[in-house]
Structures are given as structure tokens and as C-alpha cells.
Amino acid sequence: MSGFSEDMPFFDEPNARPAAPSGIAARAMAARSTQNSAPDYLKGLNPEQRLAVETTEGPVLVLAGAGTGKTRVLTTRIAHILATGRAFPSQILAVTFTNKAAREMKQRIGLLIGEGNVEGMPWLGTFHSIGVKLLRRHAELAGLKSDFTILDTDDVVRLIKQLIQAENLDDKRWPAKQFAQMIDNWKNKGLGPDEIPEGDARSFGNGKGRQLYKAYQERLQTLNTCDFGDLLYHPIRIFRAYPDVLKDYHRKFKYILVDEYQDTNTAQYMWLRLLAQRPNGGRASASADSRSAEGRKPDRASEPLRGPHGGPAPAGAEQPVSVNICCVGDDDQSIYGWRGAEVDNILRFDKDFPGATIIRLERNYRSTAHILGAASHLIAHNEGRFGKTLFTDRDDPEDDKVHVHAAWDSEEEARAVGEAIEAYQRQKHNLNDMAILVRASFQMRAFEDRFITLGLNYRVIGGPRFYERLEIRDALAFFRVVSNSGDDLAFERIVNVPKRGLGEATIRQIHDTARAMQIPMLEAAARLAESDELKPKPRAALREVAANFERWQKALETTPHTELAETILEESGYTDMWKNDRSAEAPGRLENLKELIRSMEEYESLRAFLEHVALVMEAEQGESLDAVSIMTLHSAKGLEFETVFLPGWEEGLFPHQRALDEGGRSGLEEERRLAYVGLTRAKKNLHIWFVSNRLIHGLWQSTIPSRFLDELPETHVDVADGGNSYGGYGNPYGGGAFASGRGGGRQNPYGASRFDNIGAKDQGSFSNTYATPGWQRAQANRTEATDRNWGTRSGHQVERIGYGETDSGYGAGRTSVKGRTIEGELVAKSVADTPSAFKLGDRVFHQKFGNGNIAAIDGNKLTIDFDKAGQKRVLDGFVTSV
């Protein structure tokens, strides 16, 4: 039943501690016992870090502030467990959130313990990759075969769309994408179709939500596939339904480590608890030093699994005891609440794992005292946190304060940031050491434009990835069908690629046949090709397709997979299709296909490769180029840079209006944590910017400085760009003007911000950048540079890490302006319906663009021909009659 395979030798291991491993570990132990001095790997740890490493038994929560050596603690802890012979590698489970983190840990552990020296590695990976590993072993318990494939989000949406249509629902009214999101949310909470709240079920598809969810799960099963959520959800269900399976894992894993615990969602939490909590008296807790038993409080002990449907722990009435679980995280860096992460998981750790040791890492090795001071002061405005105060011994009077700058609008902001970067560059700073971290991706555009004109190398990180490119998906679809002929979604994607004259009608017919006979579409296609139900042309085409796949599937056993992959792309006519394509992207796509084949070499089989692609969506990129990084604050988590620029600190953008509207106070707190993450990325230099005018949805809006600026402590901040009255530092951090209630209706309740007047000095300088040659060149260049993933223009290089050809939308910003105060006036009303007080041809004045004549009026939106700035659309509230 348990289906353990050969690489789990521990079943024969004695119950007692394993014999000490060989190699470095043994030497470490020897060194320890003979000289009574710490082994090498412990050297250089501070006392808290060392405590976190050496407290191996019982539940431990390490609250690791930004830059306090979190990864080091985790990896050293693993090394320590191994070196002291507490466990074999295979008895350690280490979970991370991202592949990047997993990779980094693997590397570091390899360095610490010497790769060749230990038999096997710990189970180290992302929740999802470990989920796959588990699920492959017990696939049959989830109604799958062990060679199941993993669908990507695109497939999921297409599948759901089919189901919605099959239910005769209007797929416009009930968007598949939305439902996919709902399913994902449910799975993130560990909810199956029968467990979702009635309200949820009713809210979609004329009350057919539950039915659709069920149909979806059934469909996945017949296709022998999983979605991402299933990788967590199935193991949880298996653990619950088959206690003996779970028990095997209880015996297996003696030590569990979790990275970024603040980001766990409910499902991940359940998964962890199932693995970590075991029946009392079980031998699994034998190694515990009894701390966990002693300190147990009654409250949660009888409630083994929290959550709406957290059934009883498999062990029944026995009191659960947790293993040696060590979670590392930082509640102040929890920024993924919007996708289901529960900060609460970390805040409640000591209740969930009674008797937990909590260790704080507060000594920061990254940033200057000014940066830390600013960050700490800001984050202190949040309630509901463990409370940590980062400190550093560093005390260099040369260190710069945190700079706050004002700019008139986003262009000026980009220009000024560009200048600052060039200034640093002149002081021999590397571009690689600088980063611009934005709240929303639409902000990136201004910087890109500017840097292209300047010829400044930059690198955009984030966005759609390698595997999401059209040609990669197509190629993978071919491979998937070869690997799993039941993968109808992949089949549908490529039956008619390249074009073979198989239109909708034929595909429908294949579909229907497949459904009727309960066979995969590929097989149905093969049968149809042999029948006379089709017209000669599609029939011949199908016959060829079927013959191709049959041949490739046979070849799978005999041909090396890279070779086969190449053959498939050749024989299917796919490569030719792009070779014959004259469009600009075609060569790049062929290049990507080559890259794909090349990357397959590292994997031992086609299946292994497909799994890798499904789980690891990032394209690994060399960073040979010296370039400024531009990315969102979210993707900056975990990174550090010498110099950091944080533009766009304005109300509505940061904190984002939507976070405020939808998340209320907790939304605001998450935004604040995001700000904290941003601040703490900087090692030495930190520059924050805000503008007074921003173009949002094509309209110029006046903005007010972010409340977060007022939350920065005066002592560590230097407000740059002098020359104007900032109204002194009156009411610096406005004592909780917004600390109560959820945002309140009005946006600027702390009116007396010390930043209110900054930027005003620019009034009257109608910098007409649009008309400059520079701007126009930037426009022209932009298209060219962004069309390719790698644009090389006259020595200037642009790198897009993870960006595919779909340059996913710049347009973004704020959805609604309701309730938003602009220059002291509530705009909501005027946006809605108040007709403009102006007439066509009126002469008006605008702060940014100067004088002009009204060319068109659309409600309160005016199109104005400005004398200098050309035609612009602005809200009527921003112009005055002349």
C-alpha cells in the first residue's frame, strides 16, 4: 500500500540514531568531541543563529528579519543535523516556496557537507515539487496513474471553458478564468467539491459551481492530469484517508524545515501539520527531548487540524505530538495574503505547535543604520506582529540617510532616477548593484523609455516566462501527447499545428467520439481516420497525425529523448512552420526551440523534463550583463542591492487603492509590509520618490504623497530637492491619523503631511517632453527593443528575464476613482455624470501643460490642444479658464 520505493532505505534502519555518516560529517563530529571546539560550519554564527541551528529538537520558530542570515541558519541547521548523526539525509524534509530558494539551499548544503559525502540528499524542494514526488508514489490513491501530467494555467482555463459550455452556460457571463481562480482558491484552502461553502458554490454559473468543480476534477482524472492545486490537495486527502501511508512518512521524516513560513496558505499548513504532528507515544517522536510534550497546552492539542474541514488526525484519539519542525519566516515580510497566504499561520505558531521555541534573529548584516531605522519605524505602524527590531553594529557617519525625492510626474521621476543612476555609475558603482522596485508593473514603462534614450542597460525581471511562450507551449504539447496519450488538452492544442485543415468541425467530431467511447482524443482520431465518417482531406490529415504519434511513442523507448524531441518538431512540420514564417519574431522562436531542446539534455527522460517544466517556470538566465534591475516589489523579496530606488510612493498607487478598498486595514498593513520589504532590500543607498501627477488610464491625475512617507522617521530621512517649504517637520508621523478605522472615506485624513508641498516648485515649468526629439526617439526605440527578448541597439542592451513575446500590458493603475480626493475635491461625482462647465474652443490653463484650447468634451474629460504640449486628455478639474 505504501508504495515506497528503493530510494528509501530507512525502513531497514534501526530505530536508534543512525550511525554517523562518513566524510566531513564524521570529521566534524570527531573534531567536536576531541577538541571541544565548535565545528567549522558553526563558526561565524552569532549566538541567536547558533541557537537556531542547535535547537534541533521540538518545534522551533525562527523569526528571521530581513538580512539576518535566514538561509544560512536553515542550511547550517541541516548540516548540523547530519553532522551530529541525528538523521540520514533522507530523513530530512525541507520545504521552500520558490525553486530559486530550493536551488540556493541545495547548493549551500552541498558546500557545507560536501556533495559526495552523504548518501542522497534531503527531500528538499518546493511544496509543489515535493507534492509531486508524494503523489507519484501514491497516484492510485488519488485515482491517477503515476505518470500523470501537470496542467498549466492555460490548459486549466481551456478545460474549464469546455465544461462551462457543456453545461450550456454563457461563457461570457461566467468567465472560465474566474472559475479557475475560484478552484485554485478552494484548493488552497484544502476544500474539495463537497466541502466548499454553499455561498461559493452558488455564486458561479447559475448556482452550478459545485457541479462544475466536480466535473472538473473528474475530467482531470480521466485525463490523468493534475493542476497545481492538486499537488497539495491530493497528498492532503491521501494522508487523511490512508493513515498507514501517513504513518510511513511519520517514520520517515525526523526533521522538517520550512522556509518563508509566513507565506504558507491553509493547504500548505494542513499538509505540514499532517506530516509534523504525530500520535503521542509513537516512535516517531522518540528523538524528541521531551520539550514538546512538556510544554503542551491543552487548547489546540485536541484540535489536530485547523481549517474548515480539518478532519481528525489519522491517529484518532491519541494526543498529537509534533516532530522536530523548524519554521523560518518573517511576519513583517508577508506580502502574499492576496493569494491565500495566511500570516496567521506564523503568528499562531506557538499555539499550533505547543512548547515551541521561538528564536528571533534581529542582527542585520545587510543595511546601514539609517535604512534599518527607517524600515523599523515604518513597520512599527503595523499591529498584529510578533515585533522585532532589527539592529546593526554598523555605525558609519559616512552612511547616507534615506533620501526622499519629489518629482513633478512620472517622466521627471524616471529622468531623475536615471540621473542618479548615472551619478552612481560615475562613482564606479556597478549597474548590477542597483535596482528600481515598483509597486505595479505599469510603472516600469517610464523607466524603460528613459533608459533607452539614455542608453542605460537595464534588465526587467518578472512577467511571463520562458515556458509560456507560444512556441514553447506548442512544442511541449507535442511532447506531452507522446508522453501521455491521454492528454487531450495538449492534443487539441496541436492537432492542427501546423495548419492541416482540421477545423472546428473535425475537432468537435474527434471530441465527441472520444467522449462517447471513453477514449483519449488521440485514439479517437486514429479510429476516425480509419472510418469513413470524415471527408477525404481531414481524414488524410488525421491519419498522418495519428501515425506520427504512434511512431513517436514507439521511438520513446528506443531513442534518446532530446533526439526524439528534435525529430518530433521536424516531422510534425513545426520547425518548418517557423522557418517559413517571415514575421520578425520567427527567428527568435526557432532560437527558443533550440534552447528548449538544449535544456532537455539535463534530464534523464522526457517525462522528467516535462515535470521540470511544469514545476519550474523560470528561465535561468546568466547575468553577464551589467544592468540596472527593474522589477516589482513582490519579485524583489529575498534580493538585496547596494542601491535601491523606490518610485511611486503616492496614495492610491502605494498603498494601492485596491488593496485599501478590498483589504481594509489588513490590506493597508500588507502594503506597509511591502514597503518594508522594499526598504530592506537596500544595503547602502536608498532613494524614495513620489510624484504630484501621474497618468492613469490615460488621464492625468493629481496625487498626494504616500502616507508611508510620513511614517519614516525624521532622523534617518533626508528630504532631497530643497528650495521649498515642506512646512517643516510638523506632525511627522501623524500619530495614527489613519491608525483607526479602515481607511475612512476620505483619502487624506492626515492633511498636514510634511510632503504636501514638495514638487510644487515645478509649477509653471511646462516641460514639454513629448515634443522633444528624445521622447520621440524613445518611442521609436521602445517598440524595437521590447519586441525582442534581447534587444541590442547601438551597444545598449536590454534584458528581459522571464519575459516572453507577450509584453503583458503596461496599462494599469487604479480601477476606480470613487471616493478619491483630488486636489481637495471628491471626483467620483464628476467622473460619473456631471457635465463639464467648459465649452468647445474655450481657452484654458493646465498646471502641467500650460495654455490651450478645448478641442473636444466627453463628459468631464476634455481633449485640449495645448500650445506647447500638443493634444492631451485631462479631467476638467485640472484646468481653469483663462
Added chain:
DNA sequence: GTTGGCTACATTTTT
């Protein structure tokens, strides 16, 4: 099967 015009929408994103 492609193309153009229309509409809806515009935060963050991993796996």
C-alpha cells in the same frame, strides 16, 4: 483562416 473593429479592463504572482 485571417483581419479589423468593437468592448472590457487596467496590482502584486508562485507553483
Added chain:
DNA sequence: TGTAGCCAAC
């Protein structure tokens, strides 16, 4: 304002 996605028309 920009764009993606969809449908109707060639």
C-alpha cells in the same frame, strides 16, 4: 490611454 480577447466579415 493601451491592450487583449472576441466576433463578424472577407
